[in-house]
Amino acid sequence: MKKLVEISLGVVTSVGGFLEIGSIATAAQGGAAFGFQLIWAIVLGTVCIIFIVEMAGRFSAVSHHTISDAIRERFGFNFFLWPLLATLLVNSLVLAAEIGGASVALEFATGASFRWWALPVAFAIWLLLWKGTFGVIEKGVSMLGLVTLCFVVAAFELRPDWTAVAAGALPSLPQHDAGSYWFTAVSILGASISPYLFLFYSAGAIEDKWDSSYLGANRAIAGLGMSFGGTISVAVLIVAALVLPPQGIHQIDDYHQLPLLLTSVFGWWGFVLFTASLFIACFGASLEIGLQQAYLVAQGFGWNWGEDLKPSDNPGFSAVYSLAIFASAILMVLGLDPLKLTNFSMALTAASLPLTIVPMLFLMNDERYVKDRRNGWIGNAAVIFVIALGFVLAVVSIPLEIFGQS
Amino acid sequence: MHLVRDVLDKQIVDRNKTKIGKVDGLVAEMRDGQPPRVLFIEIGSIALARRLGPRLQRWASRLAERLGGRKHREAHHIPWQEVRDIGVDIDIDIDVRDTAIFDWQDWLRDHIIRRIPGGA
Numbered sequence: 001m002k003k004l005v006e007i008s009l010g011v012v013t014s015v016g017g018f019l020e021i022g023s024i025a026t027a028a029q030g031g032a033a034f035g036f037q038l039i040w041a042i043v044l045g046t047v048c049i050i051f052i053v054e055m056a057g058r059f060s061a062v063s064h065h066t067i068s069d070a071i072r073e074r075f076g077f078n079f080f081l082w083p084l085l086a087t088l089l090v091n092s093l094v095l096a097a098e099i100g101g102a103s104v105a106l107e108f109a110t111g112a113s114f115r116w117w118a119l120p121v122a123f124a125i126w127l128l129l130w131k132g133t134f135g136v137i138e139k140g141v142s143m144l145g146l147v148t149l150c151f152v153v154a155a156f157e158l159r160p161d162w163t164a165v166a167a168g169a170l171p172s173l174p175q176h177d178a179g180s181y182w183f184t185a186v187s188i189l190g191a192s193i194s195p196y197l198f199l200f201y202s203a204g205a206i207e208d209k210w211d212s213s214y215l216g217a218n219r220a221i222a223g224l225g226m227s228f229g230g231t232i233s234v235a236v237l238i239v240a241a242l243v244l245p246p247q248g249i250h251q252i253d254d255y256h257q258l259p260l261l262l263t264s265v266f267g268w269w270g271f272v273l274f275t276a277s278l279f280i281a282c283f284g285a286s287l288e289i290g291l292q293q294a295y296l297v298a299q300g301f302g303w304n305w306g307e308d309l310k311p312s313d314n315p316g317f318s319a320v321y322s323l324a325i326f327a328s329a330i331l332m333v334l335g336l337d338p339l340k341l342t343n344f345s346m347a348l349t350a351a352s353l354p355l356t357i358v359p360m361l362f363l364m365n366d367e368r369y370v371k372d373r374r375n376g377w378i379g380n381a382a383v384i385f386v387i388a389l390g391f392v393l394a395v396v397s398i399p400l401e402i403f404g405q406s
Numbered sequence: 407m408h409l410v411r412d413v414l415d416k417q418i419v420d421r422n423k424t425k426i427g428k429v430d431g432l433v434a435e436m437r438d439g440q441p442p443r444v445l446f447i448e449i450g451s452i453a454l455a456r457r458l459g460p461r462l463q464r465w466a467s468r469l470a471e472r473l474g475g476r477k478h479r480e481a482h483h484i485p486w487q488e489v490r491d492i493g494v495d496i497d498i499d500i501d502v503r504d505t506a507i508f509d510w511q512d513w514l515r516d517h518i519i520r521r522i523p524g525g526a
Binding site for chain 2: 064065077080303304305315319
């Protein structure tokens, strides 16, 4: 019974944690520009993140190591430096985009520009990490994330042609704007397979003191949580595909266009729901990424870490998340466009994935860590395939996107 | 036991279960006619910098001396005799408060963290 409660809580947490500015913006763009055609990218990304999150939880439950900690231990400091620096950089950009997303939601609510909101939002995030415990952050805040289910309701209200939706789940070649099609596909993959998601999950397994008895729960949480999360992303894409093109929007180049997703379905309440969803989703993701930056550094260098400890018991750890949050907020204060930053950082995420995933696959096949719970060949093959695909697409399409537009 | 595989880069935990750092370096002594013997574990940025290159080590050493005084000019040493167990972590029979390893964290705590409400 206790496990069942934990599984449901875990699933709710993953659903709440899945949707953030990256998945909302990339799915909306995919839908506006290419109809249902890019649903396959969300499906592929979701299947891949299910495998990876399950592995991360299994690894930590069996070995009592976090992934970041074990990469340093297994491959040595000189190798660890590369995934460390890449992930810190990508996470800072994604964190800035999330702070931007929450600030944009406040701009919708108040009319005052997001640039004014970046620092207050950063302060609120920092205060929760400073005063809160892991339980409050993991369960409380992500529980609120269930408000994003309104996208699923909206998708059903719009009565899409379900055969066309199913056809979109199969990959197909673009009929127009090939460069933008592949770039959007990469951004969607990057938004689904975020390093902070599985690194955070692995640290969470240690914070929640998981052992081998949690392997079943871990499988259920990874499978159900990520599938529900992916479903919400697909719903965003469906809504965008049905609502935006009739209003003449085939490309989202301004975040002010985003609330149209729900206002067209729910009217004024749609505006309220969209604003709330955007704020909660981005705020929750910011908490996780801010913490993840500190986990990564503290675990890599072997300092004391743990969100349940008081800041004075792990000064290095608290200093890292404080700096990380305010450094990322500064990017927004400077006036970087949150939407452009989101697209760029999601594609960059896809490009940086091999640096963390490849060592992780080695760890998942190393008996000294996972004993007899090693990966099967299906898991290994699925993850290698999607990561390689994401990497190749990113390397090809990021330059296309940057130079193609200017 | 393999020193590089099973010891280097592992987490070190002190007598009070405080995580004090990773095994950033290992120092062994060569003896005439006898096998080499491990003397101590090194902790700290200077040991890490040396692994990246000798020039970086000199920079790290100079920086650490300027910030923390003479005793921070070299990496921190933990005598190999203090190692009690090598499992998920390496347990050592030392209290980190008796060493200079956490000087920078103590400084951070006393000068910044404690002065922010809710930090203590």
